[in-house]
Amino acid sequence: MADTSTTLQATTSTTPWVERYRPKSLQDVSHQGEIISTLKNAVETNRLPHLLFYGPPGTGKTSVALALCRQLFEPSQLRRRVLELNASDERGISVVRDKIKHFASLAIDTETTKKYPNPPFKIIILDEADTVTRDAQAALRRVIEAYSKVTRFILICNYVTRIIEPLASRCAKFRFQPLPVESMKARIKYIAHEEHCQFEEGKEEEVVDEILTLSQGDMRRAVTTLQSAHSLSGGAGEVIKKDSIAEMAGLPPPALIDGLIEVLRTGKFDDMKKYVMDIVLDGYSAEYLLSALMAKIIVLDGVEDEAKAKIAIQVATSDKNLIDGSDETLQLLTVCSLALQCMKTR
Known part of the structure; x- marks a missing residue:
């Protein structure tokens, strides 16, 4: 059982719940079994190809990419070995020429430890890669070819058809399945319990179902909705009502x-x-x-x-x-x- 100070710290922390409850390792990821099994094998053998994760939003694509990096590199190496970019912020060719090419060309050490493989390459995670312009994708393909010996790329997108074929063909593709409703419900209830959320008596199921309906299968959106409802209700000790969920989301009653x-x-x-x-x-x-x-x-x-x-x-x-x-x-x-x-x- 956690001590009171730890619980209080978790409750009052300003960290978004999406980040606080993000899976920390591949073992923590649920309902993407085939993908996790393949990636675990890649970690054990130190043979990781370029990866392309695609599927609906909120199904764990970014979480799996980050968890993979945590298992490959020791914490002190993460900042030097992993570059995470959101392509929706910088869609043009300049980000490929500047940030990505510069990071990909940096030299790395090959020191290994007993606990972490520390493979002899860096990782660049490009989130929302389907928003990158076609010219920038073509430039990225050339960067991948030039630096594949020292850099691995993980491209993350919702729509794989928006990735140009010459780029997609250089990656191992993994489709992330929508999360089962029961799995999402169990996770939301767990987070609600950990954060001391209170519901109207006998209405917890209805409130959670309303959150899941609004999230439309997006786990990230569901967790964010729960945190927003908790904050708007007044925080710890206050009751979250079903009607307030739709109102908070700006949806018509x-x-x-x-x-x-x-x-x-x-x-x-x-x-x-x-x-x-x-x-x-x-x-x-x-x-x-x-x-x-x-x-x-x-x-x-x-x-x-x-x-x-x-x-x-x-x-x-x-x-x-x-x-x-x-x-x-x-x-x-x-x-x-x-x-x-x-x-x-x-």
Whole structure:
């Protein structure tokens, strides 16, 4: 059992929970068994290729890369042996020419220890590599070729199709599977217990389920949501409520969507337009509103399947338009106008 001072220090620390509970070694990583087994073998044999980790966000790609480095190098060597970059901050060719090429060309010592392999190479972790421009990726390919004897690269991305083939072909590819819901739930409950989070009596399951729903399979987002809810509730000793989770995330309450459904049933365009404009002025996400509205319409009685299909197609079209930068109000009104025609009571 941890002593009181240790517990207090953990509770009051300003360290983000995502970092505090990040796996420290490959053994701590769960539900990526095949990948972990392969990497453990690479550590034991000191034969590590360039790596390409891809898969949905929050599935442990960066955590595995960092845990791998911790097992390869002793702590005092990490700063000199490992360079971690987030490509979303610096997407252009200059970062390849300057930071990456400079670090890759540095000489290293080959000292080994009993506890750590300390292999004769450095590691460069490039997170969100799919945001790097194609020209920069081509330049990176040349750097990999030039310094492969003394440097290994770990590229991390969500979409492997955005990595140019000449670069991807030089890496061993590992796809990270989405984490099972039960595994995420167990981890969130563990963190909540460690951080002394309090829930409404008998409502812990509901609150945790709400967090997992909002996180959409992203473990990092789930942990961040829990920490934000804990902080906004007042910290240790205060109760985290289910309603506060959606509010904290800036999502519309279910009653707002139910109200929109009722307005659509009336068939009055002016009422619908006013309701939609009020929602937009409240600052809610149009993307989430469309998703929540469609989820309600799908299970709605009294609306024909053909009408539901038409609405679903328009929701998909509007969702694409939003991604392309279209006006949120216009897209919401377009979907709701069609839904109005399909749903109004006769």
